[in-house]
Amino acid sequence: MxxxxxxxxxxxxxxxxxxxxxxxxxxxxxxxxxxxxxxxxxxxxxxxxxxxxxxxxxxxxxxxxxxxxxxxxxxxxxxxxxxxxxxxxxxxxxxxxxxxxxxxxxxxxxxxxxxxxxxxxxxxxxxxxxxxxxxxxxxxxxxxxxxxxxxxxxxxxxxxxxxxxxxxxxxxxxxxxxxxxxxxxxxxxxxxxxxxxxxxxxxxxxxxxxxxxxxxxxxxxxxxxxxxxxxxxxxxxxxxxxxxxxxxxxxxxxxxxxCHIEDAQLARLSKLSHHVAEIANMTHNANQAYVGQNAFAHKGGVHVSAIMKNPETYEHIRPEQVGNKQEVTVSDQSGMSNLLYKAEKFGITVDAKDVRLKDLVQRTKELDKLGFTFEEAEASFELLMRRKLELFDRSFQLEGFRVIDEKRGHDEEVIVEATVKVSVEDNIYHTAAEGEGPIDALNNALRKVLDRHYPEVSSIILTDYKVRVLNSEKGTSSMVRVLIESSDGKKSWGTVGVSPNLIEATWKALIDSIEYKLLKG
CATH class of the missing domain: 3.20.20.70 (Aldolase class I)
Structure with missing residues (x-):
């Protein structure tokens, strides 16, 4: 040729x-x-x-x-x-x-x-x-x-x-x-x-x-x-x-x-695609052939079971050839194979016969039905798995929070204040903070407490925040899903929260983000 x-x-x-x-x-x-x-x-x-x-x-x-x-x-x-x-x-x-x-x-x-x-x-x-x-x-x-x-x-x-x-x-x-x-x-x-x-x-x-x-x-x-x-x-x-x-x-x-491109150069294909998209300020297509985030992502339990035995069963090439990687997601279609794959990825040793894994499969399907998605929130799923397997204890416990939005004049800015009550290491803290919005105020109040015990929390920055209405036919009482992407400057992770209350959904995702950072150090 x-x-x-x-x-x-x-x-x-x-x-x-x-x-x-x-x-x-x-x-x-x-x-x-x-x-x-x-x-x-x-x-x-x-x-x-x-x-x-x-x-x-x-x-x-x-x-x-x-x-x-x-x-x-x-x-x-x-x-x-x-x-x-x-x-x-x-x-x-x-x-x-x-x-x-x-x-x-x-x-x-x-x-x-x-x-x-x-x-x-x-x-x-x-x-x-x-x-x-x-x-x-x-x-x-x-x-x-x-x-x-x-x-x-x-x-x-x-x-x-x-x-x-x-x-x-x-x-x-x-x-x-x-x-x-x-x-x-x-x-x-x-x-x-x-x-x-x-x-x-x-x-x-x-x-x-x-x-x-x-x-x-x-x-x-x-x-x-x-x-x-x-x-x-x-x-x-x-x-x-x-x-x-x-x-x-x-x-x-x-x-x-x-075509004058060596194997080692081809292995940089995904990086090239993403880098140019970033320079062009364009969102990269997750479903793009060869290089998309979903190009080698597997969701169905039958598929996952097969690729764990031989990737060729559901992958036309090895993703590493084009600089991509294999991914397995969890959802209502997940089976035991998905969980075992994830456990190995998370560095968790499990017994396939552990009855708690069956409970986790069932819980995953229940959460999926409520509107949770872990495809972009793997950190939340790892915390869920560790809690089910009794490998994780919360670093702090929420006793309660209150958010007050106050607007006094037609053209005046809204003043937002959050009050939180948190238990950390048998100590109860009750503090407040203002913010640009209710979530920012809650975050500021919470960090006032956590920074005393966990200085590493100060390195967390929120890099993306997405809200989706899940059942819009219910109008203002609709369920909302919040996806948060966080970073400490070295790595990034995603978390999720779902609730009919936007603040509570965000709070769930925010807490998972902090807990994940404390878990990983």
């Missing part, structure tokens, strides 16, 4: 996704991550399109890449001038990159309606633009925009556009499914038809409007494409671009294709 070059366009096509805007510093960080991962080509943007892109290319001149080549993007020349006089083609040359990727029209509809020129003139524009960049010493890829749509309408002309780019000296002819509406079988059939008529290597650039960008990219490779363009996490305009995070492991692990 032939080798495949990976071409990343996260910094250009990916940034066109809604809600994504990279700073120059962001771009440099991502470029370095992609280079370390082993991507062969990194498209940095369109020189001259914005100061940020120009600044990025200027900064990248001082960055020594180990694996990748920087690529500047652009368009074929304008019909009104020659290639030598085209501002943007010259900007590509001046950017200092070794490789250029320019797009041109290959759909006669666009030639007539968008460019408003003759079909023959467009062919000349393609050939002369590519030739100019080649004479300037650049490696040139030609993105055949709307190729598949154009081929289906006018196959002879779409092919002639590729031949024009080939005459100009393009090293790769990239077939673009720009509107994302082509089916996989069409991709394969069209490539099989045109490939014998061309001397130049073929590439694929797919969009995800039919949820087929990854499939279409893989099909293109199966039919001879040796160059795949896409973005990290599939970021891109409308429904996004082909997701390289899925394509790369599929090529390497499923097809056995060399």
């Amino acid at each position: 032939h080798t495949v070059d990976i071409f990343d366009t996260t910094l250009r096509d990916g940034q066109q996704g809604k809600g994504i805007s990279f700073t120059v510093e962001d771009r440099v960080k991502i470029a370095k991550l992609l280079d370390q991962f082993g991507v062969k080509f990194i498209e940095g943007g369109w020189p001259g399109a914005s100061p940020k892109v120009d600044d990025f290319f200027a900064q990248m001149r001082d960055v020594k890449l180990k694996n990748a080549k920087m690529v500047a993007f652009g368009s074929t020349r304008r019909a009104s001038n020659s290639a030598e006089d085209d501002i943007f083609l010259n900007k590509i040359v001046e950017s200092g990159v070794p490789t250029a990727c320019i797009f041109g029209k290959t759909w006669d509809l666009h030639v007539h309606e968008a460019l408003k020129i003759s079909l023959e003139e467009n062919l000349d524009i393609i050939e002369t633009s590519v030739a100019f960049l080649r004479r300037s010493g650049l490696q040139v890829f030609f993105d055949a925009e709307h190729f598949f749509d154009g081929y289906k309408r006018n196959p002879e002309y779409a092919l002639n556009c590729l031949l024009a780019a080939e005459r100009g000296g393009a090293e790769v002819l990239v077939l673009c499914d720009t509107n994302g509406g082509t089916m996989p079988h069409e991709i394969g059939d069209i490539i099989d038809t045109i490939k014998p008529q061309l001397k130049t290597e073929l590439g694929i650039h797919a969009h995800n409007d039919c949820e087929l960008a990854v499939a279409n990219s893989l099909i293109a490779v199966r039919h001879g494409a040796s160059h795949v363009q896409g973005t990290v996490n599939g970021y891109g305009e409308r429904c996004g671009n082909a997701n390289l995070i899925s394509i790369i492991p599929s090529l390497k692990l499923k097809f056995g294709i060399d």
Whole structure:
């Protein structure tokens, strides 16, 4: 099987996704991550399109890449001038990159309606633009925009556009499914038809409007494409671009294709995916193939029992190959296998015949019915398990609390005060504190007491707080679930609380968070 070059366009096509805007510093960080991962080509943007892109290319001149080549993007020349006089083609040359990727029209509809020129003139524009960049010493890829749509309408002309780019000296002819509406079988059939008529290597650039960008990219490779363009996490305009995070492991692990990425680099795939999502300020998709938090998560008891014997029973690859990990969650679908798996993970030695485990299974199902979820609150589940197995005693005992919200004027701020009564080591403390809200006030009052006995509590910070109404049809009397994520600066943990009272639900999650920290030290 032939080798495949990976071409990343996260910094250009990916940034066109809604809600994504990279700073120059962001771009440099991502470029370095992609280079370390082993991507062969990194498209940095369109020189001259914005100061940020120009600044990025200027900064990248001082960055020594180990694996990748920087690529500047652009368009074929304008019909009104020659290639030598085209501002943007010259900007590509001046950017200092070794490789250029320019797009041109290959759909006669666009030639007539968008460019408003003759079909023959467009062919000349393609050939002369590519030739100019080649004479300037650049490696040139030609993105055949709307190729598949154009081929289906006018196959002879779409092919002639590729031949024009080939005459100009393009090293790769990239077939673009720009509107994302082509089916996989069409991709394969069209490539099989045109490939014998061309001397130049073929590439694929797919969009995800039919949820087929990854499939279409893989099909293109199966039919001879040796160059795949896409973005990290599939970021891109409308429904996004082909997701390289899925394509790369599929090529390497499923097809056995060399894409210039070593096994050790592939093991950083999950880290790359999450890191870029963080830089882009996007929530990472927990269900994303290969790298999502749930990609190797098992919930059903039958599944868990099987993977404990042999992971291959319900996992298509070993998660470590892509830097992910196996997870087992507990819920109303949990069985004994789930609990045994969790006990081992928590470092708890148990006997599978211990009747208390059956009680724990039943209790888990009861809590699940009430609205508790332990998938994002593993710390609460570990405390529950330890309590059932009589391996845990509370560090403190609540005797009672009261929260007072006071608002005196229409435009005045609400004043919140909490009073708590807590028993610690046979001592009873009764104290109060104010806060920004009822939860903050309770937390402040509680810490006044606990800090005296457990200084480590002061290191806990709340990093996330989520509230969900579970049965909204009951209106204001609905049950609510609170999920808290906490951190001590070294590790993070999740806890949960459920109640028809928001303050009580939060209190339960907050207490578990503190107890977990005291347990773990």
